[in-house]
Amino acid sequence: MAFRPDARRLAVSAPNGELTLWDTTDPARPGRAGRLRLGRGIVAAAWNPAVSDRLATASTDGTGAVWRVGDDRTPEMLARWRALPDRPRHVGWVAGGTRVFVMTATGRTTVWEVAGGACVGQSDLSGGRPVVAAHYRRDEVVAVTGTGWARAWVPTRQPGEWVRLTGKPVSACAWSGAWLVVAGSDGQAACFDAEFQPVHALRVARERPYALACPEDGRLIASCGDNWAVAVDRGGSVRWESYLAPSAARSIEVAGDLVAVSGDQPRPVILALADGAIMTGEHV
Template sequence: MKTSPYGAIAFRPDARRLTVSAPSGELTVWDTSDPSRPRPAGRLRTGRGIVAAAWNPSATDLLATVSNDGSGALWRLRDDSAPEGVARWAALPDRPRHVGWVAGGSWVFSMTGTGRTSVWDVGSGACVGRADLTGGRPVVGAHYRGSEVVAVTDSGWARLWRPGRRPSEWVRLTDRPVSACTWSSTMLVVGDLDGQAACFDAEFRPVHTLRVARERPRALACADDGRLVASAGDNQAVAVGRDGSVQWETYLRPPGAQSITIAGDLVALSAGRPRPTLLALATGAELAGGRS
């Protein structure tokens, strides 16, 4: 997930709830069960402002957030009731940029933009471990593989860490600077400054390379089955098939999009507006625009 002034964008796996952050530090929850008319469904705030959020992959009513003061929080967001704060912890000593789930949703991790990471057990509230994954190298994306946290740097390297062990050896993904990256259930995709995207399987073996933009992609998202990669450049969203063919191109109102995510058959984009833009994954047609 990318972060920006309106950057903590996260789609629930069933595509019925979406969270979008605001410069005020509030996180707005949107009901997207009717994609043509998304409705605000609650607002969250904690720890001097929320900067990133992630839905639990197995317990779909649980949302993890991290805030400017380094704290993490867990929220229960049922469709038929107001958001409920479940837990809060002092995740990191400085500002995090990434949050996600590990071990099938039993643990939650927080990571700074320079790779300092902590992992917490949701059930007990105990800290599972802390590590410096990148030695200060800037992190473009953070995700998980089973019980391992994965960090991808802007210089094209990846590193894994399983709490309780030392971080793994570095994995070289690309010799090009990385501007954006994304994961699906089957694939890791890293985009470079020239609009090329290198795709890897779960073992970080190269699968193929695609052109996803004419220039540096601001953000990337991948459909869960890996068939489609979408990139948001300046005022355009482009979807590309696994064979490299362009599936669709959609013009976006300025300032375009800094964040993009996919769930189900929907694409959600966020830029300099509090309201998200929703597109149909199959066609790129705009279902709900980003007008304030």
């Protein structure tokens, strides 16, 4: 799932490989705004941080693509390339939104220039370690492993040194412009700054979170489980809790003043970031 930074479009993938675009301009009544499919199905998507109508996707057959998703036009594919020989799991942007990275669950990564389609670099970033999350830090691709390590890579260079984040298994991660949050299966989390320096530890949930999300300013950390979503502040105080239908929340994203959660149900649930109020019906 990927929430556009302006909170007006949400991309949600389905088990059949179809990516549904939702218009969340009116969070009480999200409506379908288009469908995307490529290769044998899309498994990951990410919005460009600088150009609001650009969406990068990765498909099960290793195909990467960039789409123009305007508010008043049919989605249009702008670029397509064979990114990986294996099934990807992560996709994202680097270098101010001019490059796209695609990564497998075991860290095999390629980076491509959007303009011209040239391959900038390839790397086995995690050495085969399972990757829980991938994101960007300036011109670097960052991988966080399930064993609690992080590694950054500038595509034109060799991967950097491994950084030990935690000695516990990692179940979920989130990052913003302010910090990186790494949570374990017990709901305890460690927070780091952009240089991977520890900031503090806190509890983000009472049980294992499936996913985490942060607004850009890092003022809250939202997490979700089978039938719940919760947000805590930087000090670890619970700001709100919301209870949802069973299996309604397997992934979570934050954009603007909204929180989107998605699970087994076809339609996402939208909550208010301020108080966790459910803004759209779970079974609409």
